[in-house]
Amino acid sequence: AWHFIGMPRTDSARDMQRTLSTWSDYKRDSFLLYVTLLNASPAMVLGVPWVNFGLCVCLDEDDPMAARISDLYRKLIHRCTFEEFHNAYITGTLLDLMDRNGLKQARNRMPKDFTNVLSVSPHKIPMVLYLKLYCLSPMAEVAWSILDRFGFANCQDEAEHNRLRLLYAKAFR
Numbered sequence: 001a002w003h004f005i006g007m008p009r010t011d012s013a014r015d016m017q018r019t020l021s022t023w024s025d026y027k028r029d030s031f032l033l034y035v036t037l038l039n040a041s042p043a044m045v046l047g048v049p050w051v052n053f054g055l056c057v058c059l060d061e062d063d064p065m066a067a068r069i070s071d072l073y074r075k076l077i078h079r080c081t082f083e084e085f086h087n088a089y090i091t092g093t094l095l096d097l098m099d100r101n102g103l104k105q106a107r108n109r110m111p112k113d114f115t116n117v118l119s120v121s122p123h124k125i126p127m128v129l130y131l132k133l134y135c136l137s138p139m140a141e142v143a144w145s146i147l148d149r150f151g152f153a154n155c156q157d158e159a160e161h162n163r164l165r166l167l168y169a170k171a172f173r
Contacts, residue, residue: 001035005082026122029053030086037074047140051129052089054110054117059173060136069114072098072106079103092121135169 002016003009011019020028029049050056053073058066077085079101088097095118098107107115117125127146134142147153150168155161 001031001038004038004077005031005034024090026090027086029122030082030089033073034077034082034085037070037077047137048130048133048142050137050140051117051125051133052122053094054114056117056129056132057111057113065111069110072103072110075103075106076101090121092119092124094118131168132172135165135172138165 002011007016007019020031023031029052032049033053053069055066055069058069060066076098080088080097084097085094088094095107095115098104117129127149130142130146131150133140134147144152151164152161155164
């Protein structure tokens with residue numbers, strides 16, 4: 001993926017780490033999506049990028065929609081540069097980028113919720129989608145400020161916290 005995004009083939013692992021450490025979280029999210037897509041891994045295992053790239057509209061990695069969304073992104077990353085992709089991601093214009101690259105018809109077959117998520121920049125995505133991520137994948141790191149707004153601060157102990165998480169998880173499924 002490193003070479004695919006236009007980085008030097010001569011970069012060592014140390015060079016890559018040094019460069020990655022200078023990137024914003026959003027740019028690293030974009031790169032993580034590229035790595036996942038180019039390795040044909042299920043894009044559902046991405047944590048917070050799972051929300052930011054619209055995969056949160058899927059129930060889980062077995063949802064056929066996850067494969068369709070991943071395929072759409074695979075087509076897109078072969079038609080644009082990494083910088084174009086990253087800039088569209090941070091400005092909430094991924095939908096426009098898809099359309100400009102001949103993917104409008106495929107994009108229009110996606111759920112409306114997918115379009116809603118991608119039509120805003122990543123820092124404006126509704127918090128309830130990060131709650132969904134946490135409830136369906138408790139290993140995912142989600143800011144406490146988000147969980148606090150959904151009642152987790154009222155839990156007396158870990159058992160109560162887990163019951164609340166499972167209750168939300170049931171609602172999301």
